[in-house]
Amino acid sequence: MKEIPYKIYLEENxxxxxxxxxxxxxxxKPAPLLNPGxxxxxxxxxxxxxxxxxxxxxxxxxxxxxxxxxxxxxNFYKMYRPSPLVRAYCLEKELxxxxxxxxxxxxxxxSGSHKLNSAIAQAYYAKMQGLxxxxxxxxxxxxxxxxxxxxxxxxxxxxxxxxxxxxxxKPFRREVMRTYGASVTPSPSMTTQIGQKILEAHPxxxxxxxxxxxxxxxxxxxxxxxxYVLGSVLNQVLLHQSIIGLETEAALKKYDIKxxxxxxxxxxxxxxxxxxxxxxxxxxxxxxxxxxxxxxxASCPSFTRGKYAxxxxxxxxxCPLAKMYTLGSNFIPAPNHAGGLRYHGMSSIxxxxxxxxxxxxxxxxxxxxxxxxxxxxxxxxxxxxxxSSHAIKVxxxxxxxxxxxxxxxNIVFGLTGTGYxxxxxxxxxxxxxxxxxxxxxxxxxxxxxxxxxx
Amino acid sequence: MKEIPYKIYLEENxxxxxxxxxxxxxxxKPAPLLNPGxxxxxxxxxxxxxxxxxxxxxxxxxxxxxxxxxxxxxNFYKMYRPSPLVRAYCLEKELxxxxxxxxxxxxxxxSGSHKLNSAIAQAYYAKMQGLxxxxxxxxxxxxxxxxxxxxxxxxxxxxxxxxxxxxxxKPFRREVMRTYGASVTPSPSMTTQIGQKILEAHPxxxxxxxxxxxxxxxxxxxxxxxxYVLGSVLNQVLLHQSIIGLETEAALKKYDIKxxxxxxxxxxxxxxxxxxxxxxxxxxxxxxxxxxxxxxxASCPSFTRGKYAxxxxxxxxxCPLAKMYTLGSNFIPAPNHAGGLRYHGMSSIxxxxxxxxxxxxxxxxxxxxxxxxxxxxxxxxxxxxxxSSHAIKVxxxxxxxxxxxxxxxNIVFGLTGTGYxxxxxxxxxxxxxxxxxxxxxxxxxxxxxxxxxx
Numbered sequence: 001m002k003e004i005p006y007k008i009y010l011e012e013n014x015x016x017x018x019x020x021x022x023x024x025x026x027x028x029k030p031a032p033l034l035n036p037g038x039x040x041x042x043x044x045x046x047x048x049x050x051x052x053x054x055x056x057x058x059x060x061x062x063x064x065x066x067x068x069x070x071x072x073x074x075n076f077y078k079m080y081r082p083s084p085l086v087r088a089y090c091l092e093k094e095l096x097x098x099x100x101x102x103x104x105x106x107x108x109x110x111s112g113s114h115k116l117n118s119a120i121a122q123a124y125y126a127k128m129q130g131l132x133x134x135x136x137x138x139x140x141x142x143x144x145x146x147x148x149x150x151x152x153x154x155x156x157x158x159x160x161x162x163x164x165x166x167x168x169x170k171p172f173r174r175e176v177m178r179t180y181g182a183s184v185t186p187s188p189s190m191t192t193q194i195g196q197k198i199l200e201a202h203p204x205x206x207x208x209x210x211x212x213x214x215x216x217x218x219x220x221x222x223x224x225x226x227x228y229v230l231g232s233v234l235n236q237v238l239l240h241q242s243i244i245g246l247e248t249e250a251a252l253k254k255y256d257i258k259x260x261x262x263x264x265x266x267x268x269x270x271x272x273x274x275x276x277x278x279x280x281x282x283x284x285x286x287x288x289x290x291x292x293x294x295x296x297x298a299s300c301p302s303f304t305r306g307k308y309a310x311x312x313x314x315x316x317x318x319c320p321l322a323k324m325y326t327l328g329s330n331f332i333p334a335p336n337h338a339g340g341l342r343y344h345g346m347s348s349i350x351x352x353x354x355x356x357x358x359x360x361x362x363x364x365x366x367x368x369x370x371x372x373x374x375x376x377x378x379x380x381x382x383x384x385x386x387x388s389s390h391a392i393k394v395x396x397x398x399x400x401x402x403x404x405x406x407x408x409x410n411i412v413f414g415l416t417g418t419g420y421x422x423x424x425x426x427x428x429x430x431x432x433x434x435x436x437x438x439x440x441x442x443x444x445x446x447x448x449x450x451x452x453x454x
Numbered sequence: 455m456k457e458i459p460y461k462i463y464l465e466e467n468x469x470x471x472x473x474x475x476x477x478x479x480x481x482x483k484p485a486p487l488l489n490p491g492x493x494x495x496x497x498x499x500x501x502x503x504x505x506x507x508x509x510x511x512x513x514x515x516x517x518x519x520x521x522x523x524x525x526x527x528x529n530f531y532k533m534y535r536p537s538p539l540v541r542a543y544c545l546e547k548e549l550x551x552x553x554x555x556x557x558x559x560x561x562x563x564x565s566g567s568h569k570l571n572s573a574i575a576q577a578y579y580a581k582m583q584g585l586x587x588x589x590x591x592x593x594x595x596x597x598x599x600x601x602x603x604x605x606x607x608x609x610x611x612x613x614x615x616x617x618x619x620x621x622x623x624k625p626f627r628r629e630v631m632r633t634y635g636a637s638v639t640p641s642p643s644m645t646t647q648i649g650q651k652i653l654e655a656h657p658x659x660x661x662x663x664x665x666x667x668x669x670x671x672x673x674x675x676x677x678x679x680x681x682y683v684l685g686s687v688l689n690q691v692l693l694h695q696s697i698i699g700l701e702t703e704a705a706l707k708k709y710d711i712k713x714x715x716x717x718x719x720x721x722x723x724x725x726x727x728x729x730x731x732x733x734x735x736x737x738x739x740x741x742x743x744x745x746x747x748x749x750x751x752a753s754c755p756s757f758t759r760g761k762y763a764x765x766x767x768x769x770x771x772x773c774p775l776a777k778m779y780t781l782g783s784n785f786i787p788a789p790n791h792a793g794g795l796r797y798h799g800m801s802s803i804x805x806x807x808x809x810x811x812x813x814x815x816x817x818x819x820x821x822x823x824x825x826x827x828x829x830x831x832x833x834x835x836x837x838x839x840x841x842s843s844h845a846i847k848v849x850x851x852x853x854x855x856x857x858x859x860x861x862x863x864n865i866v867f868g869l870t871g872t873g874y875x876x877x878x879x880x881x882x883x884x885x886x887x888x889x890x891x892x893x894x895x896x897x898x899x900x901x902x903x904x905x906x907x908x
Contacts, residue, residue, distance in 0.1 A: 006532035078460035172877035383564040420874040423626035
C-alpha cells in the first residue's frame with residue numbers, strides 16, 4: 001500500500017474539467033421553484049429579470065449530468081485549486097483513534113472559503129451576458145468577499161448588502177471587499193423600498209440574511225444591466241461546488257481509499273452539496289456504502305427541527321418559493337449565535353436527499369463547536385471558521401466512536417474555510433461569554449405558522 | 455518546453471531534507487556577535503542562559519553547509535509545506551509585460567507567514583532540551599502567532615511580549631495567539647525591570663521591537679526552564695528559512711527556469727535570507743548571473759541609509775552586539791508607518807553580502823507599497839501582507855522595465871504572507887489617510903551618535 005502523504009495535491013491537469021450535476025442521477029428530483037403568486041413552477045423567462053441567463057439554464061436543468069467548466073473559470077480556479085485533501089495525522093494521534101481522518105481544505109484563498117468556486121462562475125456568466133454588475137447579500141462576509149474578488153477579476157461592479165450586525169462587528173471583512181472594489185451597504189438600509197419598510201416595522205433590527213436578499217434582489221431588478229447572484233441554496237451553486245467533491249473523489253482514488261463517513265456543515269448547503277455530489281451518486285447507484293452527515297447549529301436547526309415545505313427564500317417575500325427544510329422565512333437565530341450557518345432554509349437538493357433517507361443530520365451547540373475548533377487548531381495548525389468547525393466537531397465524535405470499537409473507518413470532512421475574521425467569536429469563547437441558545441418548540445411553531453399555504 | 459502551471463507544487467518527498475547554511479559558502483563570513491562588556495566574540499557558554507543549546511550551535515557554525523531537518527520538524531512542515539511557487543500569469547497580463555513573474559507564497563498557514571518555518575524549529579529544540587517554555591517579542595504579530603502555534607504543537611509554554619501599539623490595534627492577532635494557548639503581554643509592561651525603567655523614562659510610549667526584546671530576554675534569563683527565541687535577524691533563523699529558497703530552487707529546476715532577478719522584503723532579513731540562500735551560493739561561485747534586491751520601507755531604511763557597524767539588538771542593551779546595517783538601537787519608525795519591517799537593524803549575513811556588493815537594496819514609500827498590494831490582490835486573488843507588498847512593488851517595477859525593453863526576464867519574489875490582520879492599514883490607504891513619512895538626515899545622525907564605540 002502506498003504511504004499516504006499529509007496533503008494529497010492533485011496536479012493542475014487532474015482538476016475536473018466539468019462540474020457534476022447530481023440532480024441528473026437523483027431518483028426523486030428536487031421540487032421546482034414556484035411562482036409566489038400562481039404557485040406554478042417558475043419558467044426561465046420569469047427568472048430572467050433576477051438571474052443571469054446561463055445560470056437560469058443550470059438552475060432548471062435536472063437532466064444534464066456534466067457541465068464543462070469554461071476556460072476563463074478554469075484558469076481562475078488554477079490560481080487556488082486543486083485544493084489539498086489533508087490526512088489529519090496529527091488529529092488522529094491527538095485523539096488516539098484508529099480512524100483515518102481526511103479533510104478537504106477550501107480555505108487557502110483570500111475569500112477564506114469555498115464560496116469562491118461559485119462566485120467566479122456567476123461573475124463569469126454575468127460578464128458574458130454583457131452585464132454591468134451584480135448585487136448580492138452577505139452574512140458572515142465569506143460570500144461577499146468571494147464575489148468581490150470574482151467581480152474584480154472580470155471588472156464587474158459589485159454591490160453587496162451586508163447584514164447590519166456583521167457590518168458593524170466585522171469591519172475588516174468590509175475592508176477586504178473594498179480592497180476588491182465592491183460597495184458594501186449595511187442591511188436593512190434606506191436605499192431600497194423593502195429596506196425602508198423593514199426598518200419602519202422593526203426600527204432597531206440588526207438585519208438578517210432574508211432581509212439582505214430582498215434588498216439585493218430589489219436593486220438588481222430595478223437597475224438596468226444588473227442581476228442578482230446568491231452564494232448558496234440554489235441548484236446552480238451546488239453544481240459549481242461539485243468541484244470540491246470531484247477533486248476529493250480523485251484524490252481518494254489515487255490512494256484506493258473509500259470513505260465510510262462523509263461530514264459537512266450545512267447552512268444553505270453549498271459546501272455539503274458540493275462535497276458529497278459524486279459520493280451520493282455512487283450511493284444512489286448502490287456502488288458505495290457510506291454514511292453522509294449534515295451538521296447544523298442547534299440554534300438554527302433546519303434539518304433536524306424544520307418542516308419540509310414550500311417557503312420564501314427571503315424576508316421580503318419577493319423571491320420564488322422553494323421546497324426545503326425550513327424554519328420559516330421569519331426565523332432569525334439568536335444574536336448570540338456566532339457560528340454562521342444562520343439561514344432559515346436549506347438547498348432543495350439536500351432537502352430531497354434527506355427526506356429520501358440518503359443523508360443524516362445532527363445539530364450541535366456552539367460551545368462544543370468552538371471546543372472542537374480549538375482542539376483541531378492546536379494540532380493541525382489551521383484556524384478553522386466557526387462554520388467549518390461544525391463538521392470538525394462531528395468528525396471528532398465519529399473518530400472517538402472508532403476508538404471505542406477499534407474500527408479504522410475512513411472519515412472525510414469538509415473544512416470549508418478559515419476563521420481569521422471570526423476572532424470576536426473566539427474571544428467570547430475564551431472569555432467564557434458564549435452560551436448555547438436553542439430555540440423553543442413554541443418559537444418554532446410560531447414561525448411555522450407563517451409558512452405560505454402551498 | 456513543458457507548460458508551466460499556475461502553481462508549481464513539489465511532492466512531499468521533494469521537500470528538502472536539510473537546511474542550507476549559506477555562511478559555509480560565504481567568502482567574507484558575517485561578523486561574530488560580541489559581548490557588550492568585553493567586546494570579545496560571544497562564546498556558546500555566554501549565550502546559554504539566553505538561547506537553547508542546539509540553536510547556539512547553529513548560530514555560531516559558519517562551516518557546516520547542511521543541517522538535517524529533524525523528523526518531528528519535517529512532519530510539522532508537511533502540514534503546510536512544500537509551499538507553492540506561483541507563476542503570476544494574471545499579473546503579467548495586467549501589466550502587459552513579457553517578463554515571467556514567479557512568487558513563492560508562504561502565507562498558506564494560520565500564522566499567515568514564513569515565520570512558522572523557524573518557529574517550529576526553535577520550539578522543537580527547546581522541547582528537546584527539556585525546557586518548560588520560551589519567551590519572545592512580536593511586532594505586527596506574525597512571529598508571535600507562529601511561535602504560539604509551534605509551542606502549542608509541542609505543548610510548551612509561550613510568553614509573548616507584543617509591542618503595545620500593535621497589541622491595541624490588533625486585538626485579533628492577540629486572540630489567535632490565545633487560541634494557541636500563549637500568554638500575551640503588551641510591551642513595555644510593569645512585569646519586568648527593564649519595562650518599568652522604560653515606562654519611567656517614556657511614560658506614554660507605545661513600545662518598539664527593541665523594548666519588547668529586552669523584556670522577553672529578561673523574563674527568559676530570570677525564569678528557570680525558560681529561554682528566549684527570536685524570529686528574525688539571527689543566523690539560525692536564516693538557516694531555518696533556507697527551506698524557502700531550497701524549495702524555490704527545486705521548483706524552478708523542474709521547469710529549467712533560471713532567475714534573472716530575485717526580490718524580497720527585508721525587515722530583519724529572515725525571509726530574504728532564506729529565499730536567496732541557494733541562489734546566492736551559486737552567485738558567489740560564479741554559476742548564476744542574477745540580481746538580488748532587498749526592499750525596505752523608506753521610513754525604516756537600514757540598508758539604504760543605515761551604517762554598517764556594531765550595535766545593540768535591543769533597546770535595553772542587554773543583548774550581544776551584532777555587526778549590521780543599522781539605524782541605531784534607539785531608532786523608532788514613525789507611528790504612521792503601517793507596513794511592518796520596523797526593526798532598526800538587519801541580519802549580519804545579509805549585511806555582509808550587501809557590503810560585499812552581492813546584493814542591491816531599494817527603499818520604497820508606503821503608499822506606493824499599498825498601491826502595488828491592491829493591484830496585485832485584484833488580479834492574483836491573494837491579499838498580501840504590507841511587508842510582502844514591498845517586494846510586489848519592486849517586482850512590478852522590474853516587470854514594467856522589461857515591458858519597455860522587451861526582455862522576458864524571470865523575476866522571482868517572496869510573497870511572505872497574507873494581510874488579513876492588516877485591514878486597518880488598508881482602510882487608511884482606501885480613505886486617503888496614509889502618508890509617507892521619511893526620517894530626516896538629522897534624525898538619523900542623532901540616532902547614529904548613540905552607536906556603541908566598538
